[in-house]
Amino acid sequence: MESFENIKKYWEKNAGEEVGFIPVSRQSLEEVIRKKISKEQKIVIEYFWASFVFQVATYAFLSHLFIKYWGNNFIMFWSVAGIILYVPFTFMLLHKIKSMKMMTSVKLNSPLPDIVNNVKNQHRVLFSFFRFKRNFELFLIPASCFIFILLVFKLYVPGGAEANLAGCIVSYIILVSIFCLAVYAENKKRFKGPLRQLELILEDVEKNNG
Amino acid sequence: MYMINGDYKEDFLQHINSNTGIIHRVCNIYFNGSPEREDVFQEILYQLWKSYPAFKGASRFSTWMYRIALNTAITYIKKRNRTPHKEELNETYHQLPESAGEDHQEINMRLLYTAIDTLSPIDKAIVLLYLEDYSYEEIALITGLTKTNISVRLVRIKRKLEQQLKNSI
Numbered sequence: 001m002e003s004f005e006n007i008k009k010y011w012e013k014n015a016g017e018e019v020g021f022i023p024v025s026r027q028s029l030e031e032v033i034r035k036k037i038s039k040e041q042k043i044v045i046e047y048f049w050a051s052f053v054f055q056v057a058t059y060a061f062l063s064h065l066f067i068k069y070w071g072n073n074f075i076m077f078w079s080v081a082g083i084i085l086y087v088p089f090t091f092m093l094l095h096k097i098k099s100m101k102m103m104t105s106v107k108l109n110s111p112l113p114d115i116v117n118n119v120k121n122q123h124r125v126l127f128s129f130f131r132f133k134r135n136f137e138l139f140l141i142p143a144s145c146f147i148f149i150l151l152v153f154k155l156y157v158p159g160g161a162e163a164n165l166a167g168c169i170v171s172y173i174i175l176v177s178i179f180c181l182a183v184y185a186e187n188k189k190r191f192k193g194p195l196r197q198l199e200l201i202l203e204d205v206e207k208n209n210g
Numbered sequence: 211m212y213m214i215n216g217d218y219k220e221d222f223l224q225h226i227n228s229n230t231g232i233i234h235r236v237c238n239i240y241f242n243g244s245p246e247r248e249d250v251f252q253e254i255l256y257q258l259w260k261s262y263p264a265f266k267g268a269s270r271f272s273t274w275m276y277r278i279a280l281n282t283a284i285t286y287i288k289k290r291n292r293t294p295h296k297e298e299l300n301e302t303y304h305q306l307p308e309s310a311g312e313d314h315q316e317i318n319m320r321l322l323y324t325a326i327d328t329l330s331p332i333d334k335a336i337v338l339l340y341l342e343d344y345s346y347e348e349i350a351l352i353t354g355l356t357k358t359n360i361s362v363r364l365v366r367i368k369r370k371l372e373q374q375l376k377n378s379i
Contacts, residue, residue: 004368007322007375011341014319015235023227024255026219036256112261112274114354115335118281122288197288204330205355208363 050186051097055090058144059083065151074154082147089136096129116205123198130191137183145175222262226255229272233258235342236279239334240287242323254282273344277352280335287331325374329367336360337367 062079069075113121149172153161161168226233233254241247257278265274326334332353339349346357353360 004372007371008341010318011322012343015231015341024223024230026223029219029223029255029259032252032255033259036252112264112277113281114277114352115280115284115332116354118354119284122285194288201284201287201331204332208359 051093052090055086055093058086065155075151078147078151078154082144082151085140085143085147089140092132093136096132119198119201119205123195123202126191126195126198130187130195133191134187141179141183142176145172145179149175218262222259225262225271226258226275229275232272232275233279235338236276236283238323239326239338240283240331242327246286250283250286253286254279257282273348273352276339276342276344280338280352284331284335321375321378322371325371325378328374329370333363333367336363337371340364 062082065075066079066083069079149168150161153164153168153171157164157167233251236254237247237251241250258275261278265271326337329337332355335353336349336355339352344352346360349355349360350357355363
């Protein structure tokens with residue numbers, strides 16, 4: 001098989017015979033469709049639990065504090081501040097998740113993309129979501145941890161944050177670090193790894209186009 | 211939708227089973243010997259099923275199938291956390307188990323797939339379509355590259371594969 005033309009002839013002769021191709025039966029097709037639909041739904045539910053439910057729990061907690069401590073201006077103010085902080089991000093997050101989900105579904109009336117455009121589209125949508133998520137987290141994590149520590153110290157530590165400044169700062173740093181570690185692991189798995197794979201393909205296209 | 215008889219599912223199966231080798235070959239090119247191979251096969255089948263209503267018969271069914279199968283396989287690569295395959299064919303060749311029943315033809319096909327596995331994802335698509343006798347124009351349409359680019363890449367791919375296979379024998 002030294003020359004490529006020999007390889008081609010060899011391929012034409014043997015490629016169709018190398019695996020005893022088993023025809024796809026109606027039953028196995030139905031099984032694959034059922035399995036894949038359930039997998040797609042599982043991915044959506046994972047996203048839902050990972051992002052939306054956390055925010056709903058935050059709303060519930062802050063609303064609870066707002067009602068329970070009605071008349072306490074400090075707690076009412078910071079509870080409302082926490083809710084206001086999360087509302088725009090919840091809407092934006094749901095919108096972005098929807099566009100991510102639409103990327104995987106087939107558009108009936110649009111032409112099939114070629115390989116390079118498909119990779120570019122996937123990179124664009126994934127990168128846009130990742131950039132939004134990263135900016136969202138950069139702002140939201142420190143801000144929400146600050147509000148949470150402030151409220152917890154006010155409610156459960158005598159003297160509140162003012163009387164326990166050192167403890168307050170240490171707790172804040174620990175809480176921010178925990179959030180950052182969790183977010184780093186999630187971003188690496190869901191975004192940085194996949195984006196790098198797509199970038200390698202695009203780099204290959206760019207390098208060989210010049 | 212392009213249908214040859216009334217039953218949608220039956221039509222789909224008839225089309226797919228006449229071209230099932232395409233899915234196998236795409237899986238072999240991108241996921242040869244990988245545990246993910248079966249999952250990719252099912253994913254391609256599912257994507258074909260979802261896209262089937264949009265198939266109008268404007269192109270050959272096999273061309274349409276290659277387009278979806280290659281896009282699905284390349285999309286699947288992004289889920290992997292390891293870097294693309296860079297191992298040398300020589301090492302792989304010496305690791306191939308020599309089973310008693312395995313004939314020369316089967317070993318050569320495995321060698322060929324292993325040599326192709328050292329190429330980049332785009333080059334794999336190009337060489338597969340070339341081996342399947344697609345014209346430069348059709349390859350350009352499926353991959354989104356220019357005809358000139360395809361031709362330049364093919365020269366390099368051919369040289370690389372010839373060298374890899376020469377070293378392994």
